[in-house]
Amino acid sequence: MKKYMNILFIVFLCSILIMVIFGDERTKTQSVEDLGISVGVGMGINKNSEGNIIYRVSTTANEYKEDGSVETLLGSGIGSTIGKTRENRQKKTGKEFFLGLSKIYIVDEEYAKYGIRALADVNFKNTVVNDNAFLVVCKGRHEDYLNYTSPGYDNSAEYISDMIKNSVNYNFFKENYMFKNVYLSMDAEGKNIVSPYIEIMEDGIKIKGMAVFKKDKLAVILDMNDTKTMNMLRENKVNGILTIQKNSKEYVNYSAKSKRKIICKKTGGKYTFIIDLDLKGEIVNNELYKGMATNLGVTKRFEDDMAKQVKEMCNGFLGRMKNKYKVDLLQLGWVATAKYGRDTGVDWNEVVSNSDIKVNVKVHVDKVGRGQY
Structure with a gap:
């Protein structure tokens, strides 16, 4: 019996070795130096002269060098659909883009009022998207937040993510402002999406209140006093x-x-x-x-x-x-x-x-x- 098990083990090792040496491209791993790994995504819209919507999508990505250093780059794309923004962005990016490790989605207030259903749909269909990434609504344009320099952080996306994560210690916040809650709440009867509302102040980026949606559209922005009370009751x-x-x-x-x-x-x-x-x-x-x-x-x-x-x-x-x-x-x-x-x-x-x-x-x-x- 023992001899039989040893033979099976040797066959298994040989099979693995053959797959590694002679496997096709699908079985080969990709080097991290060949990827731009997203840590934050921003969404906004522009309206052209005809009144049509043009999407703006920005990504903060870490690129890892062979010497061990990390460079953070901001890539952007525009298009009449969210999918087309990826095409546009890739034309200006030297490395393949990987979306699966994003920590934060920053949505312009104007886009939130227009409706975030398209964003929810494209992310739900993408199996590699991090559903535990936080969703926040920002005053102004998301590019200003992704370009912001936060002391002690390689990029502002990680700082904003940590700020939301640690907000649970005060002001009665709860750590449920993740993108997966958009899927669960957007069309659920009697439920709604809530998201922290952030603004760039003189002393840095701060949580200024809460954004509350009706279905997929921004309905109310609460100040911090009403935010604290709503959180206690909600x-x-x-x-x-x-x-x-x-x-x-x-x-x-x-x-x-x-x-x-x-x-x-x-x-x-x-x-x-x-x-x-x-x-x-x-x-x-x-x-x-x-x-x-x-x-x-x-x-x-x-x-x-x-x-x-x-x-x-x-x-x-x-x-x-x-x-x-x-x-x-x-x-x-x-x-x-x-x-x-x-x-x-x-x-x-x-x-x-x-x-x-x-x-x-x-x-x-x-x-x-x-x-x-």
Whole structure:
């Protein structure tokens, strides 16, 4: 038996050796020095004199040299379709382009308003595309962001990707702004696409808010205040900092993890949504509630005050969502369809805007630091 296994092993090794030596081009690997490996992609549009759309696609690619060094180059292409932009770009590129390792897709605000369905379609059909790459919407032109120099990074695409990845530590962001969520949310009943909105400021590229889509088209851009509140109400198990401040000397910072539960009720044709928020965390800095470390009554007073403030924040946001934005920013329609059935044919943006939405908030302090000094 052992002799038989040894013969099989020798035959297997010989087969592999023959394939490596005499295999055709399809079995041979390609050297990394022959490739331009994409780390970031930008999308934008221009309108010609006839009103037709011309696509602009830019790629930040790393090219690896034989001496071990890396050069980052920005390639661009234009065309009447996204596919034609690849043809145009390859005419100006010396190496074969590989798209599978892109970390970020940066979409111009103008293109997001026009609709990103073509981008989603071409990426979904490409089996080598990285579906875990982040999608962001930018103010202005994406080329300015891909050309931006970020200290400590070889290219700005990697910096923006890291910025989005680490945003989960504050402002109640959640790491679900990846391209795969575009496929899952774009045409799903009661769901929508959300994406960080970035801008180049005097001190660098920053997240300035959130872009929210209706289907494939940009509908709303939220500032950071509404973004933080939306994230608390929309997401579950996210982290952020909340502050009560009377003046520059009297304030308290509270780092919390939020848990969210939504209850949906239907009476006739009217929907009611009850959102329960449970915040639990620690005091980061306290210049307002003296004696919190030793007096449970002071801690309880802070918890009540913070719960009241968060509830006011949420109610203010819900008023703007229903009357100003008129978009189901919290995906409450998704909750309703899960309970009462799909394929209703209703416009959930309109239904939610006319629904009763109530918020309950509980705040818990589990740590107050080492005490007062």
